[in-house]
Amino acid sequence: MAAKAAVENPTRRSRAAQRQAARHGSTRGAARREVAGRSFTRPRQAVALLALTGVMGAAQATASAGSSPGADVIAAQATGLLSFVTPSAQPEAASRDNVRPAIEQSIESEPLDDVTVSAAETDARRAEAVAAKVAVLAEQEAAAKAAEEAAAAAAAQAAQDAARAAEEQARATASWPLVAPLVAPVISGFGGRIHPVYGTYRMHTGDDFSIGCGANVAAAAAGKVVESGWGGGYGNRIVIDHGTVDGVAYRTTYNHLSSRTVNVGQTVTTGQSIGLVGTTGTSTGCHLHFEVERNGTLVDPANYL
Incomplete structure (x- = not known):
């Protein structure tokens, strides 16, 4: 009875260790599944990663309990799942690498807003400068014309004054002639x-x-x-x-x-x-x-x- 108990006790201890390892593996597996859910966007890849996580947890539990014939099977399953998950990410990365140059080319082909605004602003300033110069020339022409008109008006007024003075002088001489105060040279x-x-x-x-x-x-x-x-x-x-x-x-x-x-x-x-x-x-x-x-x-x- 004692020998039989001694044989059963290691077995019980081995099973307890497996359960503990399984619980420990399930906790770590949950963490891996959470990471896998965030890292992969395609459903098949996510499912395969979850299965891989479970297989690896079971493998750890088996390793903790000692060598077992099921360990080779678990390793084979893990290798198959790993080959299923890993290659599927490569085409997506290749697809992203092919799209980037096209996006860059599209961006480079679009006109930049600051360049367009700068050109428009340059044209506006040039137009303002031309308008200002035209205004200055117009003012100068107006001033010159006003000066010419003022000079012409002054000349006309002077001519009128001279004519009026001559007329008054002639009328005064005709209507008011003087006699010489004496006869002498x-x-x-x-x-x-x-x-x-x-x-x-x-x-x-x-x-x-x-x-x-x-x-x-x-x-x-x-x-x-x-x-x-x-x-x-x-x-x-x-x-x-x-x-x-x-x-x-x-x-x-x-x-x-x-x-x-x-x-x-x-x-x-x-x-x-x-x-x-x-x-x-x-x-x-x-x-x-x-x-x-x-x-x-x-x-x-x-x-x-």
Whole structure:
């Protein structure tokens, strides 16, 4: 009985070890099946891998329990399953290797967005530059045209002013002729000259009639005496206001007189005696310096005599 128990005990221990190895193998097999389920996408490959995992677990359990005739069978089954699983992945990898160049070629053939945008932006900037240049040229042309029009308008206005002045001058001369204040030659007329006393170039503002001192001086037109007295460099001086003729105000002045016979406020008539020729003030000899004022401006007396 003791010998029989001793024989049975190793057997029992061997069976217990197989059960423990089987449980251990099933745990590791579950892990392998989980990995296989994630790694393979085709159903047949997944099933084969699960079967392979179970066979390998059984092989480990058998190895733990010792040599057994079933171990060779299990190894053969594992080899067949491994040959079934392993080659099937190769065509898929080869298929992926063949598709990649086509995808790369397709990507390279498509136009890139940044290149397209850059070209469009370049065209837009070029168009903006052209538009800006055209605008500048248009402004320059407009400014030049405006300047030409302004110059033409100024020239036309100047011509109109000159024509109006000439017309007024002609009308004034025709409607308001003056008589000579005395009969004598004019030795120095209206305009620039070298002053006989100061020796410098100055404007001569009237006509100088050369005649001996004491000669009678007459009013060139009717009017009112507004000045009669000493006039500094003009010497004895008389100014007659002739009023407004055709909208133009006239005055005449008589200078370097030796004597005056009219007073301020007195009304005179054309040709009336108002004084005598002299050489008073800044003068080099007996003469009459005669002036005509038109709207307050001294003008050439020859235009009215």
